Amino acid sequence: MLDWEKIFATRSSRMRASEIRELLKLLDRPDIISFAGGIPDPALFPDEDFKAAYADIFGGPAVSAALQYSVSEGYLPLRQWLAGRMAAIGIPCEAENILITSGSQQALDYLGKLFLSPNDTALVTWPTYLGALQAFNAYEPTYDQLSTSGNRTPQAYRDAATEAGGRVKFAYMSAEFANPTGETLDLAAREKALALAEELDIALIEDAAYQSLRYDGEAVPPILSLEIARKGSIDEARTIYCGSFSKTLAPGLRVGWVCASNTVIRKLVLMKQAADLHSSTINQMAICHVAERGFDKQVAKLKAVYSKRRDAMLAALAKYMPADVSWTVPEGGMFVWLTLPAGMDGAELLAKSLATAKVAFVPGKAFFADGSGANTCRVSFSCADEAMIEEGISRLGGLIGKEALAA
Structure with missing residues (x-):
C-alpha cells in the first residue's frame, strides 16, 4: 500500500485537529450543557x-x-x-x-x-x-x-x-x-x-x-x-x-x-x-x-444579551465553585478562564464531566504552545441562557469539588 506519510511535506506533521471544533459536535446532543464553543448565539443573527x-x-x-x-x-x-x-x-x-x-x-x-x-x-x-x-x-x-x-x-x-x-x-x-x-x-x-x-x-x-x-x-x-x-x-x-x-x-x-x-x-x-x-x-x-x-444596532443587541450571560456566569462561579478554583472577570467577549486546583487535569475532568455532569468545556492545555496549563479550562457564556448557565456551573462546580476531595 502507498505510504502517504512518506510523501506528505514535513509541515503536515505539525497539523493537529482542533479540540474546539471536535467539541462543537456536542452542541447537537440535547443532554449536554455546552460551554465549549466560542461561537455566537444563532438566535441573535440578523x-x-x-x-x-x-x-x-x-x-x-x-x-x-x-x-x-x-x-x-x-x-x-x-x-x-x-x-x-x-x-x-x-x-x-x-x-x-x-x-x-x-x-x-x-x-x-x-x-x-x-x-x-x-x-x-x-x-x-x-x-x-x-x-x-x-x-x-x-x-x-x-x-x-x-x-x-x-x-x-x-x-x-x-x-x-x-x-x-x-x-x-x-x-x-x-x-x-x-x-x-x-x-x-x-x-x-x-x-x-x-x-x-x-x-x-x-x-x-x-x-x-x-x-x-x-x-x-x-x-x-x-x-x-x-x-x-x-x-x-x-x-x-x-x-x-x-x-x-x-x-x-x-x-x-x-x-x-x-x-x-x-x-x-x-x-x-x-x-x-x-x-x-x-x-x-x-x-x-x-x-x-x-x-x-x-451594524451598531446589531452590536447593541449582542451586548445587551451577552453581558447578562457574562454576569450570570460570574455569579454562578462565585456561588458554586470550590474555594481553590479561580477565574478571570472579562469586560467583554465570550469567555471566562478557570484555573483548577493544582494537579487537576482539565482533559480528564472533561471526560468525567461529559459522562456524569453532562457539561462541556474546553481543556486549557490546547491553548499553550508548550503543552503546559493542564489545570486550566475555558468556558463560554455566549450560547447558554441564564438558566443553563446556573445549572451547568452548579453541576461542574459539584464535580470539581468531588474530584478535589478524592485527590
Missing part, C-alpha cells in the same frame, strides 16, 4: 437583514457582479465602510490599507506564511488563541512566551531565537477580551508590547475579533491606533490589525479583514490571488449591505 440584503442583490443589476470573479483586495464599498469604522477607533486609513479575507482565520494563515520560515520564532502569550497556533504551525516556527509585563529583555528573545535556528519575526496577541482568557491588555501593557516590537524590529499582529463586544469598563485604544499616533501614518506602522464579522454579524459568511500598511497589504494580496483569488463577492456585498444599515 437573519431578516440578510434576507433583505440578498433579495436586493438578486433583484437588481448588482447580481452580475455578485456572481462574477472579482478583485483580490475585496469589495470596494465594504473596504470603504471598514476604513470609516477603523478611523472611528483611532486608525485612520484608506480602503487600500484593507484586504478582505475568508474570516480572520485566513488572515492568520497568510501572516504565518508571509513571515515565518522554518525555525523562526513567533512570540505568543501563554495561553493564546488555539486557531492562531494551528495557522502558524504549518510554517514550522518555534514559539516563545510573550511577556505582557515587560519583564524580559529584547536580547533574551533574540538569543532564544538564534539558539532555535532562526529569528524573531512577529508577536501575536489579542488585546481585547482575549480568546481563551477573556482578559484585556491595559494601556501600559500595549505600550510595552509595541516598544518590544520596535526594539526587536518585528511585526506585531493584533487580533481584534472581539473588539466590538465591550460590556463595561473604559475602552482602550487599539495597538495600531497607538502606533499611528506616534508615527503619523498607517504606512509607517508595524502593527497589523485583524478583524472579523464572525462575532457580530454572521460567522458562516466567512468575512474578515486585515488593516495594515500598503507594503504588507500588497504582499497579502499576492497570497490571496494564489490561494483562492478572492473571498465570496456576494457574501461581501451582503455583509456590506447589513453593516451599512444596522
Whole structure:
C-alpha cells in the first residue's frame, strides 16, 4: 500500500485537529450543557437583514457582479465602510490599507506564511488563541512566551531565537477580551508590547475579533491606533490589525479583514490571488449591505444579551465553585478562564464531566504552545441562557469539588 506519510511535506506533521471544533459536535446532543464553543448565539443573527440584503442583490443589476470573479483586495464599498469604522477607533486609513479575507482565520494563515520560515520564532502569550497556533504551525516556527509585563529583555528573545535556528519575526496577541482568557491588555501593557516590537524590529499582529463586544469598563485604544499616533501614518506602522464579522454579524459568511500598511497589504494580496483569488463577492456585498444599515444596532443587541450571560456566569462561579478554583472577570467577549486546583487535569475532568455532569468545556492545555496549563479550562457564556448557565456551573462546580476531595 502507498505510504502517504512518506510523501506528505514535513509541515503536515505539525497539523493537529482542533479540540474546539471536535467539541462543537456536542452542541447537537440535547443532554449536554455546552460551554465549549466560542461561537455566537444563532438566535441573535440578523437573519431578516440578510434576507433583505440578498433579495436586493438578486433583484437588481448588482447580481452580475455578485456572481462574477472579482478583485483580490475585496469589495470596494465594504473596504470603504471598514476604513470609516477603523478611523472611528483611532486608525485612520484608506480602503487600500484593507484586504478582505475568508474570516480572520485566513488572515492568520497568510501572516504565518508571509513571515515565518522554518525555525523562526513567533512570540505568543501563554495561553493564546488555539486557531492562531494551528495557522502558524504549518510554517514550522518555534514559539516563545510573550511577556505582557515587560519583564524580559529584547536580547533574551533574540538569543532564544538564534539558539532555535532562526529569528524573531512577529508577536501575536489579542488585546481585547482575549480568546481563551477573556482578559484585556491595559494601556501600559500595549505600550510595552509595541516598544518590544520596535526594539526587536518585528511585526506585531493584533487580533481584534472581539473588539466590538465591550460590556463595561473604559475602552482602550487599539495597538495600531497607538502606533499611528506616534508615527503619523498607517504606512509607517508595524502593527497589523485583524478583524472579523464572525462575532457580530454572521460567522458562516466567512468575512474578515486585515488593516495594515500598503507594503504588507500588497504582499497579502499576492497570497490571496494564489490561494483562492478572492473571498465570496456576494457574501461581501451582503455583509456590506447589513453593516451599512444596522451594524451598531446589531452590536447593541449582542451586548445587551451577552453581558447578562457574562454576569450570570460570574455569579454562578462565585456561588458554586470550590474555594481553590479561580477565574478571570472579562469586560467583554465570550469567555471566562478557570484555573483548577493544582494537579487537576482539565482533559480528564472533561471526560468525567461529559459522562456524569453532562457539561462541556474546553481543556486549557490546547491553548499553550508548550503543552503546559493542564489545570486550566475555558468556558463560554455566549450560547447558554441564564438558566443553563446556573445549572451547568452548579453541576461542574459539584464535580470539581468531588474530584478535589478524592485527590
